[in-house]
Amino acid sequence: MMPLFGAVACRQSGRVDQEAVQNTVAARGLRMTILAAPGDPRVGPVREAIAHWNSELRRLGRRVQLDSGTIRDKSVPDEAFRAVVPEVMFGGGPATTRLRERLSAVPGDIVIALSETDLISFGIPWRGEGTGIVAIRPSDKPPLSLPNTLRNVVAHEIGHVLGLRHNSDSTTLMCGRPAPCRPSAFASDTPRFFPLTASDEQRLRQRWP
Ligand SMILES: [Zn+2]
Numbered sequence: 001m002m003p004l005f006g007a008v009a010c011r012q013s014g015r016v017d018q019e020a021v022q023n024t025v026a027a028r029g030l031r032m033t034i035l036a037a038p039g040d041p042r043v044g045p046v047r048e049a050i051a052h053w054n055s056e057l058r059r060l061g062r063r064v065q066l067d068s069g070t071i072r073d074k075s076v077p078d079e080a081f082r083a084v085v086p087e088v089m090f091g092g093g094p095a096t097t098r099l100r101e102r103l104s105a106v107p108g109d110i111v112i113a114l115s116e117t118d119l120i121s122f123g124i125p126w127r128g129e130g131t132g133i134v135a136i137r138p139s140d141k142p143p144l145s146l147p148n149t150l151r152n153v154v155a156h157e158i159g160h161v162l163g164l165r166h167n168s169d170s171t172t173l174m175c176g177r178p179a180p181c182r183p184s185a186f187a188s189d190t191p192r193f194f195p196l197t198a199s200d201e202q203r204l205r206q207r208w209p
Contacts, residue, residue, distance in 0.1 A: 027065060031108045031109045032070070033107060037074060040114050052155055053066055057204070060205060062204060063208070064130075070108065084096050110134065111133050112158075136154060136157065148188040149186045149187050163208075165203075167197055170185050172200075
Protein backbone atom coordinates (compact mmCIF):
# COMPACT_ATOMS: atom_id res chain seq x y z
CA MET A 1 0.00 0.00 0.00
CA MET A 2 2.74 2.43 0.86
CA PRO A 3 4.35 2.59 -2.62
CA LEU A 4 0.93 3.04 -4.24
CA PHE A 5 -0.05 5.71 -1.74
CA GLY A 6 3.28 7.39 -2.36
CA ALA A 7 2.80 7.36 -6.13
CA VAL A 8 -0.70 8.83 -5.86
CA ALA A 9 0.48 11.52 -3.48
CA CYS A 10 3.33 12.37 -5.83
CA ARG A 11 1.07 12.67 -8.84
CA GLN A 12 -1.35 14.86 -6.90
CA SER A 13 1.32 17.17 -5.60
CA GLY A 14 2.87 17.25 -9.06
CA ARG A 15 -0.42 18.44 -10.55
CA VAL A 16 -0.86 21.13 -7.90
CA ASP A 17 2.71 22.34 -8.42
CA GLN A 18 2.18 22.58 -12.16
CA GLU A 19 -0.95 24.69 -11.67
CA ALA A 20 0.89 26.91 -9.22
CA VAL A 21 3.73 27.39 -11.70
CA GLN A 22 1.27 28.28 -14.47
CA ASN A 23 -0.43 30.83 -12.21
CA THR A 24 2.91 32.30 -11.23
CA VAL A 25 3.94 32.66 -14.86
CA ALA A 26 0.61 34.25 -15.78
CA ALA A 27 0.55 36.75 -12.90
CA ARG A 28 2.43 40.00 -13.09
CA GLY A 29 3.92 41.21 -9.83
CA LEU A 30 4.50 44.93 -9.39
CA ARG A 31 7.30 45.82 -6.98
CA MET A 32 6.30 48.54 -4.52
CA THR A 33 8.87 50.87 -2.94
CA ILE A 34 7.96 53.09 0.00
CA LEU A 35 10.28 56.07 0.50
CA ALA A 36 9.89 56.91 4.17
CA ALA A 37 11.77 58.07 7.24
CA PRO A 38 12.20 55.37 9.91
CA GLY A 39 9.04 54.94 12.02
CA ASP A 40 6.78 56.97 9.70
CA PRO A 41 3.19 56.27 10.92
CA ARG A 42 1.84 56.36 7.35
CA VAL A 43 3.52 53.06 6.38
CA GLY A 44 0.73 50.97 7.99
CA PRO A 45 -2.11 52.68 6.08
CA VAL A 46 0.01 52.54 2.88
CA ARG A 47 0.27 48.77 3.27
CA GLU A 48 -3.50 48.56 3.95
CA ALA A 49 -4.11 50.38 0.66
CA ILE A 50 -1.76 47.99 -1.19
CA ALA A 51 -3.56 44.97 0.32
CA HIS A 52 -6.91 46.50 -0.64
CA TRP A 53 -5.79 46.87 -4.25
CA ASN A 54 -4.68 43.23 -4.32
CA SER A 55 -8.10 42.17 -3.10
CA GLU A 56 -9.82 44.35 -5.72
CA LEU A 57 -7.58 43.04 -8.53
CA ARG A 58 -8.30 39.45 -7.42
CA ARG A 59 -12.04 40.18 -7.22
CA LEU A 60 -11.92 41.45 -10.81
CA GLY A 61 -9.89 38.42 -11.95
CA ARG A 62 -6.89 40.55 -13.01
CA ARG A 63 -3.55 38.77 -13.25
CA VAL A 64 -1.55 41.48 -11.53
CA GLN A 65 -0.66 41.83 -7.87
CA LEU A 66 1.37 44.32 -5.87
CA ASP A 67 3.99 43.23 -3.36
CA SER A 68 3.67 44.56 0.19
CA GLY A 69 6.32 47.23 -0.32
CA THR A 70 9.99 47.61 0.52
CA ILE A 71 10.80 50.62 2.71
CA ARG A 72 13.79 52.64 1.55
CA ASP A 73 15.44 55.81 2.78
CA LYS A 74 14.27 58.98 1.13
CA SER A 75 17.04 59.60 -1.37
CA VAL A 76 14.97 62.17 -3.30
CA PRO A 77 14.14 65.44 -1.47
CA ASP A 78 10.54 66.54 -0.86
CA GLU A 79 11.13 69.60 -3.06
CA ALA A 80 11.45 67.38 -6.15
CA PHE A 81 7.94 66.03 -5.44
CA ARG A 82 6.46 69.44 -4.56
CA ALA A 83 7.71 70.83 -7.87
CA VAL A 84 5.60 68.26 -9.74
CA VAL A 85 2.26 69.26 -8.17
CA PRO A 86 1.45 72.13 -10.63
CA GLU A 87 2.12 69.72 -13.54
CA VAL A 88 -0.10 66.88 -12.34
CA MET A 89 -3.25 68.17 -14.08
CA PHE A 90 -1.31 68.29 -17.37
CA GLY A 91 0.06 64.77 -16.93
CA GLY A 92 3.68 65.93 -17.00
CA GLY A 93 6.17 68.74 -17.54
CA PRO A 94 9.83 69.57 -16.90
CA ALA A 95 9.67 68.94 -13.12
CA THR A 96 7.95 65.58 -13.74
CA THR A 97 10.67 64.63 -16.22
CA ARG A 98 13.38 65.60 -13.72
CA LEU A 99 11.66 63.62 -10.95
CA ARG A 100 11.45 60.55 -13.16
CA GLU A 101 15.17 60.83 -13.91
CA ARG A 102 15.99 61.09 -10.21
CA LEU A 103 13.78 58.09 -9.42
CA SER A 104 15.40 55.95 -12.10
CA ALA A 105 18.01 54.95 -9.49
CA VAL A 106 15.27 53.79 -7.07
CA PRO A 107 14.27 50.13 -7.53
CA GLY A 108 10.58 49.28 -7.83
CA ASP A 109 7.73 49.60 -10.31
CA ILE A 110 5.57 51.91 -8.18
CA VAL A 111 7.32 54.32 -5.79
CA ILE A 112 5.27 55.76 -2.92
CA ALA A 113 7.01 58.78 -1.37
CA LEU A 114 5.87 59.94 2.07
CA SER A 115 6.54 63.67 2.06
CA GLU A 116 7.60 65.42 5.28
CA THR A 117 6.56 68.80 3.90
CA ASP A 118 3.13 69.88 2.73
CA LEU A 119 2.03 69.18 -0.83
CA ILE A 120 -1.08 68.02 -2.65
CA SER A 121 -0.94 64.22 -2.77
CA PHE A 122 -0.69 62.86 -6.30
CA GLY A 123 -0.29 59.70 -8.36
CA ILE A 124 1.18 59.68 -11.88
CA PRO A 125 1.47 56.65 -14.16
CA TRP A 126 4.64 56.58 -16.24
CA ARG A 127 3.15 56.25 -19.69
CA GLY A 128 2.32 52.75 -20.87
CA GLU A 129 4.50 50.78 -18.48
CA GLY A 130 2.30 49.97 -15.47
CA THR A 131 4.70 51.91 -13.30
CA GLY A 132 4.58 55.29 -11.65
CA ILE A 133 4.98 57.53 -8.65
CA VAL A 134 2.72 58.36 -5.73
CA ALA A 135 3.44 61.19 -3.28
CA ILE A 136 1.55 61.53 -0.01
CA ARG A 137 1.37 64.62 2.20
CA PRO A 138 1.94 64.55 5.98
CA SER A 139 -0.82 62.98 8.08
CA ASP A 140 -0.37 64.97 11.28
CA LYS A 141 -2.88 67.63 10.23
CA PRO A 142 -6.13 67.76 8.22
CA PRO A 143 -7.18 66.41 5.85
CA LEU A 144 -5.03 63.28 6.27
CA SER A 145 -5.31 63.33 10.07
CA LEU A 146 -9.09 62.75 9.72
CA PRO A 147 -10.09 59.15 10.44
CA ASN A 148 -10.17 56.80 7.41
CA THR A 149 -8.76 59.46 5.07
CA LEU A 150 -5.12 58.45 4.63
CA ARG A 151 -5.79 54.83 3.56
CA ASN A 152 -8.29 56.02 0.93
CA VAL A 153 -6.03 58.81 -0.39
CA VAL A 154 -3.20 56.28 -0.87
CA ALA A 155 -5.60 53.84 -2.58
CA HIS A 156 -6.88 56.70 -4.80
CA GLU A 157 -3.36 57.69 -5.88
CA ILE A 158 -2.37 54.07 -6.57
CA GLY A 159 -5.57 53.92 -8.65
CA HIS A 160 -4.15 56.67 -10.89
CA VAL A 161 -0.93 54.70 -11.40
CA LEU A 162 -3.02 51.63 -12.30
CA GLY A 163 -4.75 53.71 -14.99
CA LEU A 164 -7.86 55.21 -13.37
CA ARG A 165 -9.07 58.77 -13.83
CA HIS A 166 -11.34 61.01 -11.75
CA ASN A 167 -15.10 60.81 -11.61
CA SER A 168 -17.65 63.10 -9.94
CA ASP A 169 -19.33 60.60 -7.58
CA SER A 170 -18.30 61.56 -4.05
CA THR A 171 -19.25 58.12 -2.71
CA THR A 172 -16.48 56.45 -4.75
CA LEU A 173 -12.68 56.08 -4.48
CA MET A 174 -11.69 57.98 -7.62
CA CYS A 175 -13.80 61.12 -7.17
CA GLY A 176 -11.66 64.21 -7.82
CA ARG A 177 -11.12 67.40 -9.80
CA PRO A 178 -12.85 69.05 -11.54
CA ALA A 179 -15.58 67.67 -9.21
CA PRO A 180 -15.44 69.30 -5.77
CA CYS A 181 -14.34 66.05 -4.06
CA ARG A 182 -11.48 66.48 -1.59
CA PRO A 183 -9.67 64.02 0.71
CA SER A 184 -11.89 65.06 3.65
CA ALA A 185 -14.82 63.34 1.85
CA PHE A 186 -13.18 60.01 2.84
CA ALA A 187 -13.47 60.85 6.56
CA SER A 188 -15.40 58.19 8.46
CA ASP A 189 -15.42 56.78 11.98
CA THR A 190 -15.68 53.31 10.43
CA PRO A 191 -12.52 52.12 8.64
CA ARG A 192 -13.49 51.28 5.06
CA PHE A 193 -12.28 51.71 1.53
CA PHE A 194 -14.46 53.65 -0.88
CA PRO A 195 -15.62 51.57 -3.87
CA LEU A 196 -14.72 51.63 -7.55
CA THR A 197 -17.31 52.51 -10.18
CA ALA A 198 -18.42 50.14 -12.95
CA SER A 199 -16.39 52.21 -15.44
CA ASP A 200 -13.28 52.00 -13.19
CA GLU A 201 -13.68 48.22 -13.21
CA GLN A 202 -14.08 48.19 -16.99
CA ARG A 203 -10.93 50.29 -17.37
CA LEU A 204 -8.97 47.92 -15.10
CA ARG A 205 -10.13 44.93 -17.16
CA GLN A 206 -8.81 46.60 -20.31
CA ARG A 207 -5.57 47.83 -18.74
CA TRP A 208 -4.73 44.61 -16.85
CA PRO A 209 -5.99 41.64 -18.91
ZN1 LIG B 1 -6.81 62.03 -8.09
